[in-house]
Amino acid sequence: MGLLLHDYQTTVKSRATLTGIGVHSGKTVTVHFLPADADTGIVFHLSNGGETRELRALVAEVGATDLCTMLGDPAGAHIGTVEHLMATVFGLGIDNLIIEIDGSEVPILDGSAMAFVEAFDQAGIE
Structure with a gap:
């Protein structure tokens, strides 16, 4: 359970x-x-080569942090460069979200969190 x-x-x-x-x-x-429904949390759905894997945004899933923050599971699924996205989600108070991604890292966009803020603003938060 999160904060x-x-x-x-x-x-x-x-x-x-x-x-x-x-x-x-x-x-x-x-x-x-x-x-996402209440109590889902923040969940990544990783699509790679036709297979979809699920990773939850939990402290227990944090792996390497040397060049970026990486989430991973023991089976080898991983997603990198999550820090700007996760800061935005937390800052906007979003508790439940499904994040579908077709690569192994979140895109850098302009290097800030602004594009994420604008996307969530356009989608609306309820």
């Missing part, structure tokens, strides 16, 4: 999508943000 900042849980009202380049891989990555 509760308010008496109710929040998610996005509608789907939002961002596409950019992974700063470490140099590959194009698309991220979709989808509404």
